[in-house]
Amino acid sequence: MSMPTTTETSTLPKNFHDAVVRWKDTYLSDFDFLIENWDQHFPNEPQLELCAYREKGMCDRIECGEQVGDPKFLRAGDLDAKRGHQLLGAIRAQASTEFGSIQQHRLTLARAPDEQDQMWVLRMMAEELRHGYQMLHLLLDDDWSSVSELSSADMVEEILSMTTGSHVLGAFNIDFDSFVDNVVFCALIDRVGKYQLAMQKQSAYLPMAESMPQMLREEAFHLATGVVPMRKWVTQAAAGEVYVTLGSLQKAINKWLPRGLEMFGDERGGGTNVRLGLKPQKNREAQELYYKEVAKVVADLNMRYLRARLPDLSLAQAKKTLARIVEGGEVVGGIAPERLLRAPHAHFFRRRGEPAFEMVGVDGEEFTDVDEYSRHLSQHLPESYLASRDFRSFLELLRQVDVGDVAAAEASRQAPSLRRVGGTCPCSKSVRWVVEATAPAVI
Amino acid sequence: MVAREDIRIRSLSEIDIGDIVEIDEKIGGEYRPQVWERRIGYYLRRDPEVSVVAVEGDRVLGFMLGEVRSGEFGLEEPAGWVEVLGVDPDCQGRSIGRALGEAMLLRMKKRGAATVRTLVEEPMEDLGRFFVSLGFSPAPLVAYVREL
Numbered sequence: 192m193s194m195p196t197t198t199e200t201s202t203l204p205k206n207f208h209d210a211v212v213r214w215k216d217t218y219l220s221d222f223d224f225l226i227e228n229w230d231q232h233f234p235n236e237p238q239l240e241l242c243a244y245r246e247k248g249m250c251d252r253i254e255c256g257e258q259v260g261d262p263k264f265l266r267a268g269d270l271d272a273k274r275g276h277q278l279l280g281a282i283r284a285q286a287s288t289e290f291g292s293i294q295q296h297r298l299t300l301a302r303a304p305d306e307q308d309q310m311w312v313l314r315m316m317a318e319e320l321r322h323g324y325q326m327l328h329l330l331l332d333d334d335w336s337s338v339s340e341l342s343s344a345d346m347v348e349e350i351l352s353m354t355t356g357s358h359v360l361g362a363f364n365i366d367f368d369s370f371v372d373n374v375v376f377c378a379l380i381d382r383v384g385k386y387q388l389a390m391q392k393q394s395a396y397l398p399m400a401e402s403m404p405q406m407l408r409e410e411a412f413h414l415a416t417g418v419v420p421m422r423k424w425v426t427q428a429a430a431g432e433v434y435v436t437l438g439s440l441q442k443a444i445n446k447w448l449p450r451g452l453e454m455f456g457d458e459r460g461g462g463t464n465v466r467l468g469l470k471p472q473k474n475r476e477a478q479e480l481y482y483k484e485v486a487k488v489v490a491d492l493n494m495r496y497l498r499a500r501l502p503d504l505s506l507a508q509a510k511k512t513l514a515r516i517v518e519g520g521e522v523v524g525g526i527a528p529e530r531l532l533r534a535p536h537a538h539f540f541r542r543r544g545e546p547a548f549e550m551v552g553v554d555g556e557e558f559t560d561v562d563e564y565s566r567h568l569s570q571h572l573p574e575s576y577l578a579s580r581d582f583r584s585f586l587e588l589l590r591q592v593d594v595g596d597v598a599a600a601e602a603s604r605q606a607p608s609l610r611r612v613g614g615t616c617p618c619s620k621s622v623r624w625v626v627e628a629t630a631p632a633v634i
Numbered sequence: 635m636v637a638r639e640d641i642r643i644r645s646l647s648e649i650d651i652g653d654i655v656e657i658d659e660k661i662g663g664e665y666r667p668q669v670w671e672r673r674i675g676y677y678l679r680r681d682p683e684v685s686v687v688a689v690e691g692d693r694v695l696g697f698m699l700g701e702v703r704s705g706e707f708g709l710e711e712p713a714g715w716v717e718v719l720g721v722d723p724d725c726q727g728r729s730i731g732r733a734l735g736e737a738m739l740l741r742m743k744k745r746g747a748a749t750v751r752t753l754v755e756e757p758m759e760d761l762g763r764f765f766v767s768l769g770f771s772p773a774p775l776v777a778y779v780r781e782l
Contacts, residue, residue, distance in 0.1 A: 235703070236680060404683075408682055411645070411682035412675075412679045414678075415648040415674070418651065419651075419675050422651070423671070426667075483692075484649060487692065490652075491652035495652070
């Protein structure tokens with residue numbers, strides 16, 4: 192990818208760059224394999240470099256909020272406490288997600304059924320490493336002492352010490368069970384990333400805004416890394432192949448979409464970020480656009496499946512047939528509505544936000560009995576996920592909410608996560624279950 | 635960037651695959667999803683900002699795919715290459731192709747391209763006129779082909 196003429200490239204100070212390289216050797220040991228085989232899989236495409244990019248010439252006036260039109264902030268020390276705190280939380284959360292996703296993807300990368308899909312995911316992981324590097328650059332290129340008691344070096348160490356279970360956002364603390372997770376995660380969770388990056392491109396803190404364009408370019412490919420294999424899999428499923436069925440894809444969508452929706456933060460929030468000029472949209476507004484986009488991805492997958500199953504249909508006939516099945520509930524050509532994919536209801540299986548711990552089914556149906564809801568979940572989530580600590584924790588909290596021992600809002604805050612606790616002392620590096628006193632930062 | 639009427643030009647995205655497959659089928663009469671999955675995957679890897687789509691609401695009305703690259707035919711300086719253009723036949727006459735072309739040229743310039751090139755088959759006079767209207771002129775270059 193050619194860089195815009197206005198892009199500046201830089202690297203971290205050597206000790207931090209080396210720390211990222213060591214992290215890469217631990218969690219992304221296939222990085223060198225990717226580089227060695229780059230030309231075979233991505234011929235004539237510029238090879239990835241571990242560096243930070245800043246795009247110059249971007250809007251230098253605050254683009255939203257109470258100070259719209261004022262000059263953007265160039266240094267962290269110029270930020271007021273509230274804005275600085277919000278921004279620093281967003282940078283650390285973003286960094287955490289970038290490194291966290293690599294730790295998730297690595298678990299099942301080797302199980303990819305197709306070499307191209309595997310290399311695409313591997314490249315995506317390497318680019319996520321660069322995104323994490325970009326966020327560390329923001330932490331190290333400025334003085335955050337007016338906002339945080341932790342030094343930049345300590346913040347970097349904290350981020351590089353996180354492992355699956357200790358990351359800031361829930362979606363990055365859930366283990367992958369198969370390569371289907373790699374792909375569906377790219378299609379759904381990276382899509383949230385696209386929204387966050389697009390919003391942060393307008394940040395009142397100019398270095399943040401300047402960091403976004405290249406990340407957004409790379410993120411566009413990450414979404415394709417999810418959607419293109421899904422399109423291939425539904426086609427293969429239509430031909431009767433049994434490797435990745437529509438059923439298993441649906442369950443993976445049900446597993447990840449609720450977590451993706453929660454990554455936008457509570458539906459009622461986000462106003463502070465807008466007022467402070469850090470993002471142009473409140474949480475609900477961005478989340479609704481995201482959900483609509485996911486619905487389009489699902490509709491396109493259904494069309495791909497239908498046309499593979501009924502190849503003699505013209506385009507117009509295929510559209511009518513899909514509408515009869517999805518909207519009319521008819522069975523056409525042996526395809527029943529329940530065979531096709533759908534985006535689960537936005538309140539399904541939620542543990543954070545406005546509908547947290549409401550017992551809402553995939554189609555929006557409401558449950559009043561926890562056991563019945565548990566059975567519903569078990570029918571609609573991947574079997575391997577049901578055995579996870581994450582799911583068990585959800586059900587235990589749900590039962591407490593149901594009997595009135597804990598309010599839903601409190602349960603959201605109490606949702607335990609594996610976190611690194613303590614400071615930067617080497618003896619505190621172990622990760623353990625903790626219950627937070629306050630809600631985790633949401634970006 | 636706002637174009638004609640309520641048409642918006644934005645960067646290519648993977649969610650456009652289905653709509654582009656549909657436009658291609660309307661133009662050429664053939665359903666070729668794999669072709670577009672591969673090609674759009676390529677452009678998204680190369681440079682998703684240079685390739686553009688025209689949308690009205692959620693619907694893609696047209697697309698233009700291309701990239702900036704160096705080293706073609708011994709030309710070392712970065713040059714833009716316009717490679718594919720498609721407009722929904724139901725939406726032709728709304729200057730969608732022109733809006734796409736103008737947007738792509740701007741994006742290529744930002745990418746450092748000093749020139750932009752494309753190839754048009756001789757019988758496609760309309761397409762040739764379209765590029766001339768965008769400021770292109772015939773290049774002193776003859777394409778040679780041999781069947782193998």
